[in-house]
Amino acid sequence: MSSSQPFDAAIIGGGVIGCATALNLACGGMRVALFESDGLCRAASGRNAGTLTMLYTRASLIPYAIRGREMWRDAAEWLSRDAGFHHRHGMELAFSEEVTEELAVQHRLRSEAGAPIEMIGGNRAREIEPALSGDIVGAAYSEVDGYAKSYGIGILFHAALKEAGVTVHDGTPVLGVEPGPGGHVVRWAVGQASARLVVMTSNVWIGKMAAWFGVNFPITIRVNQGTISERIRPLFNSILRVPNELSLKQFEDGTVLMGGGRGEHWVEDADKGDAQQDISIVKSKMAGAAECARRVIPALREGRVVRTWTGYEGFTPDNQPLIGPMPGVEGVFVAACIRSGFTIGPFAGRLLADQFLGREPEMPIFSPAFDPARVVGMEPYDREASAQIA
Ligand SMILES: Cc1cc2nc3c(=O)[nH]c(=O)nc-3n(C[C@H](O)[C@H](O)[C@H](O)COP(=O)(O)OP(=O)(O)OC[C@H]3O[C@@H](n4cnc5c(N)ncnc54)[C@H](O)[C@@H]3O)c2cc1C
Incomplete structure (x- = not known):
């Protein structure tokens, strides 16, 4: 052929x-x-979480991410189809003053690159999302966030x-x-x-x-992971993130997608497929994601995890x-x-x-x-x- x-x-x-x-x-x-x-x-x-966020985009890529998000919003114009875009607010959450300060430093770079991010206190975060845990001390907040349906x-x-x-x-x-x-x-x-x-x-x-x-x-290959729950009553609307741990969103059908999970997982050869992955890490990241999600939104205890999956990301030096x-x-x-x-x-x-x-x-x-x-x-x-x- x-x-x-x-x-x-x-x-x-x-x-x-x-x-x-x-x-x-x-x-x-x-x-x-x-x-x-x-x-x-x-x-x-x-296989990705579909999040269209400035909150965990590298500062050098923020201007590109802002325009990329707009293009997913306007997919009907260039793809002639609706890509399932939903506008949401985004919050990166801190459970301590120390982490709040770290977030402020990291997000200053993103703000300087054009991302509309501001620091807010725990009470303001709970006004926006009443189901959030009382343990949250502060958050980086972006009005511009959302997701499209990657799958x-x-x-x-x-x-x-x-x-x-x-x-x-x-x-x-x-x-x-x-x-x-x-x-x-x-x-x-x-x-x-x-x-x-x-x-x-x-x-x-x-x-x-x-x-x-x-x-x-x-090129170094990192295994990233997604975990999804069964349908749960509507609990939160924003895209939430716990630094270096996971992202969290609830879809309109009630399912909750947990992206990431604590711990690092690397593989050597993308062609070897899932067989080379360390299943004990996959399991512990899945359990850790569910545990972290419940720490963020205690009412998520009502739901059960139904599926987890992995995908590869390439890292340059x-x-x-x-x-x-x-x-x-x-x-x-x-x-x-x-x-x-x-x-x-x-x-x-x-x-x-x-x-x-x-x-x-x-x-x-x-x-x-x-x-x-x-x-x-x-x-x-x-x-x-x-x-x-x-
Ligand atoms: C679990 C997970 C969650 C993520 N969450 C997010 C998120 O919420 N938001 C976000 O913005 N990004 C997220 N990402 C990152 C995002 O998914 C990737 O950055 C993006 O999809 C990369 O797209 P790509 O086209 O470069 O690569 P890929 O989607 O990896 O496509 C590369 C393609 O090349 C093909 N290929 C390889 N070799 C050959 C060959 N010899 N011949 C022909 N074809 C070949 C492969 O089959 C593959 O389909 C996530 C990633 C993962 C894994």
Whole structure:
């Protein structure tokens, strides 16, 4: 199964970043092929908590997250579909004065980057969310927060990409990219296609793809986790977060999603799947998430956990994304390891497409801070420093 007509662009990796890039390029007039090993948005992009928050986005990415959140809100305009966006307030909670002060320092950086975050006391937090525990001393509060429904996003993208004329090769792991007529040849098990431009949007798999070109990206893979409860009576409306522990939201159907959980969980090889995960950590994070949720909202004792799942996030040595040219390889680009990548995804895709279409992007996307070449030769991300993940 080979395509004789060269494509203008081949996108490798059908998560939210790859789908949004492919869609915007096709809408800009390019002939685009999108390659995805599995189904669209079934890795991190379909397993994440869907939170569109400024409260745990890295300060350097806040301007991108603000615009990404707006794009999820306005998904009907660019995706021609409702992505299940809900506006909510957000609060990051502290159970001590010491943590309140730490939050104030961290959030000052985010505020300076444009996030509308203010510090409030425990009583004000309980006025906003009466079900909150009396033990909460202070909180960082943002009026601008919310979520979109990540678990159904691949189906929406699939339909929109087809409508835009993108050739979608799902269930198609790419095995290599080599120089060829018209630019590059993208090769998979039963076929190949030519493309002038190749964009690798493969997140935790980017290290493997860089190796095709003899480039070494030191990528560290963290297992993140989501846990969901049965339906419970409406208890709270805001998106809540306990620093370095979990995020908490209650959907309209009453289920409560707990994102994260105490403790770190890392794996070596994204291709080895769930089998390499430490099941004892998965269990303890699930139990810890439920316990922490009840500490935040005591009435959650009424509910039971029904399911937990995991997904992978890629960390670069400096925890900044890789966005820009593949070092030393003309016509091949990278957009991977973007923290808060679900929030930022639609906007990153638009900026990347503008860059490749020769239009002025609304914000710089090929910034020196994101340049993939900077990480070559660096030591991998320091796992002990994971408290700085936010
Ligand atoms: C549990 C969890 C909770 C999270 N919560 C949030 C949140 O609340 N808010 C938020 O903003 N972010 C959140 N994130 C982060 C967010 O999900 C990611 O940053 C984002 O989805 C990354 O998108 P992506 O397109 O870069 O990567 P991915 O979604 O990982 O997509 C990469 C794709 O590349 C494909 N691929 C790999 N190799 C090949 C190959 N050889 N050929 C073809 N395809 C290939 C993979 O199959 C995969 O589908 C969370 C992540 C996890 C795991």
